[in-house]
Amino acid sequence: MTTVLALLIAAAAMVGNTVAALWEARGSRLARYGRPVWLQPWFLAGLFADVVAWVLTVVALRYLPVFAVQSILAGAIALTTLADHGWNPWNLLLRDRFAVVAVLAGLVLVAAAAEPERPGALPAAATPALLVAFVVVLLAAPIVWRLRRPNLLALLAGLGFGGTALAVRALHPGPIGWDTVGELLRDPLVYGVVAMGVLGVLAFAKALQDGAVGPATAVLSVTEVVVPGAVGIALLGDRIRPGWEVAAAIGVVVALAGVVALTRPDPDTERRRVH
Numbered sequence: 001m002t003t004v005l006a007l008l009i010a011a012a013a014m015v016g017n018t019v020a021a022l023w024e025a026r027g028s029r030l031a032r033y034g035r036p037v038w039l040q041p042w043f044l045a046g047l048f049a050d051v052v053a054w055v056l057t058v059v060a061l062r063y064l065p066v067f068a069v070q071s072i073l074a075g076a077i078a079l080t081t082l083a084d085h086g087w088n089p090w091n092l093l094l095r096d097r098f099a100v101v102a103v104l105a106g107l108v109l110v111a112a113a114a115e116p117e118r119p120g121a122l123p124a125a126a127t128p129a130l131l132v133a134f135v136v137v138l139l140a141a142p143i144v145w146r147l148r149r150p151n152l153l154a155l156l157a158g159l160g161f162g163g164t165a166l167a168v169r170a171l172h173p174g175p176i177g178w179d180t181v182g183e184l185l186r187d188p189l190v191y192g193v194v195a196m197g198v199l200g201v202l203a204f205a206k207a208l209q210d211g212a213v214g215p216a217t218a219v220l221s222v223t224e225v226v227v228p229g230a231v232g233i234a235l236l237g238d239r240i241r242p243g244w245e246v247a248a249a250i251g252v253v254v255a256l257a258g259v260v261a262l263t264r265p266d267p268d269t270e271r272r273r274v275h
Contacts, residue, residue: 003063003116010060010072010111016053018079020046061168065238067229068114070165071107071252074221074259078103081262099261106255113248115239126170126235127189133231134163134192141199150211151219153203158223160200166228167192169236218263222256 027043060069078100085091089100137159144156167189184190207216229252232238240248 003114006060006063006116007068007072007111009056010064010069011075013053013056013060013069014073014076015079016049016056017073017076018083020049020053021076021080022046022083023049057165058168061165063116065114065116065229065240066162066165066169066232066236067225067238067248067252068110070162070225070228071110071255074225074255075103075107077217077221077259077262096262099258102254102258103262104258106251106253106258109247109251110255113240113244113251115241117239122170122236129235130163130166130170130231131188131192134167134196137163138195138199141203144203145206148210150207150216153207153210154216154219155223157200157204157207158220159227160196160198160203161220162224162228162231163196164193164200165224166231166236167196169232169238213263215263218260221259221263225252225256 023042024046027040027046030040030042057069057073060072081092081096081100082089089097092100137156141156144152171184171187171189171193204216204220207220229238233240
């Protein structure tokens, strides 16, 4: 698969996540006035879009470094912000316009810096190290849960989703097909994908329940880009194109700064809420 095609698949996953968020939000709003949320067509359509986006993400992770795929997925926040304002950037606050441009520009730099080739075999320590890290995170989860601090829960969710991305990237470096299903089912990383994914979903839902959406989303986004991206480079053989190291670092920082800015509340809305 060419690099361009893999990047397009990652971008399609980002769009899928955006569509899923918009449809699920609409279904959740309609649930207040009628059927439960799990019976709302818009919410169910959003879940389907989530599944499609996840499959596209898995495909992208087979051919692109974790830091590139996770950074591109973080761009869903910029698209969601634009969608909430009728896809018209002039409806955004000036701060948010700059933030959207920062996210998109950062993603272009990250995508350009990614080295698509992956090693034929992982280091021997990769799978054991990932499994130990997953166990530590899962053991820490009940403690974080009892603390009921939204930002810590969002951090936990970011580690869960980031762990899922790392496990997918580490699974069976060769092509995946029907002849490898038995081998995959014997690989403990498959169950790491499930466990860390479920943890991410539950922890983020709890973070949103106990705290504000903006800060929780910012912590989640930063965590699931920075932590797995660094682990992918250190442990899984993910590489940056020679000479592009500074550009990749700038791209990640600029994109994440835009994400954090977009998740900050509107000052006028906060003043109205106070009064």
